[in-house]
Amino acid sequence: MDVQVWTEFLRQNWLVIAVALVVLLLIVNLVKTVVKWALVLLIAAFIVIYSGISLKDIGDAVNTVKDQAVEYSKNEVLNAMKNEAKEAKWVQNGDGTFTITTPNLEVTGTPGNDKVKVVFRGVSLGEWKMSDALEIFVQEAEKNSK
Template structure:
């Protein structure tokens, strides 16, 4: 990631350009109410980024890091929801050999022959997950609740 000292030096050397850019951005946001407004905002932001010397590689690394962290946090939250809602989980055995487990906030689908399940939360697919201890416990609890 970028060194904090680099940012401090950049801000010291270019504070006037940044202030002018911010003033122009606020003027644009206040007076222009169309798609053109956002195009101008993006152009000014791109100019500042290019002018500051931040490379596309730095930006992509930052986006990748944030995305990975968000995915990890999201998965941990869903695993916690699984633990908390296991007592309410209901398993439905489908005729094609697959199963569907539903709770108030989750839907988990899979087959007994697979080591992966598809997880959906509030209608949003969270992808295919490998069956770990938490997921296995969730499946077993749903089976008990459905008898």
């Protein structure tokens, strides 16, 4: 979402926006029911549709933010793996899986499998493919437990 696009939109449609804001204020002050919020949402949707912003644009923006957050989380996890590898505790579970725990991480997997489940600070980050960094972390934890 470019700031220049928004300023141009505001410059061209300031009258429509001003009228919509006045109508919204009147609705909020005069109507005291659920209908009030339905009308507020309807007017807000009208302004969004009138501005030319589609739901696809909003979805693209959300996906971009999500992708950036996932990439940032992965970097944080990999840094935590590097920093906490010496404290990693390897536990062989009864079902053939292993669990590695550190103060901030929990990695669960099956020996020989190329995927592990990663939990960072209590938040599940799903299944990850075994990368070089993960492989080194697992080996370090295994070495620590012997």
